[in-house]
Amino acid sequence: MGLLPHVLHHVGLLAGTALVAGSGGTVLFAIVGLLASIPMLVRLYRRFGTWIAPALAVLVFAAMFSLSAFVIGPAISGTAGDVAPGPVPTVDHTGTHTGGH
Known part of the structure; x- marks a missing residue:
């Protein structure tokens, strides 16, 4: 069971987008x-007798998970920092085009 969160981390990156986007x-994968x-x-908790160690483990x-999901994942998929492309000219302007409208 100790390896399951790590395995789910990889499943989330590889198959998560195919299952749930x-x-x-x-x-979903964070909760699982x-x-x-x-x-x-x-x-x-049983080993240390306090909730401090489990709380630190949950924080880690x-x-x-946040680093993987919000930084590494978008960097790998190429969606980080996407900017909408600017307008593309549709009319070719030739030398006969008059300037100074």
């Missing part, structure tokens, strides 16, 4: 990854 898929890490979080999970 956009922010819905990102949220968090649910899959519950046994590890319970073990951390959220930070790494």
Whole structure:
């Protein structure tokens, strides 16, 4: 079960767009990854006897998932920083075109 969040991270990048696109898929895989890490979080609580260690683990999970989903994913897919193209001229202006309208 400890490897499941990591595997879901890769499934989210590779097959997530085929199954669910956009922010819905990102949220879905984040929730599934968090649910899959519950046994590890319970073990951390039992080992340290406080909720600080599991809370830190959830923060690390959220930070790494966010980095992957919002920075690395768009950089790989080529959607980061897309700007709409400017207007394209449709009429060829030749030398007979008069200037100074």
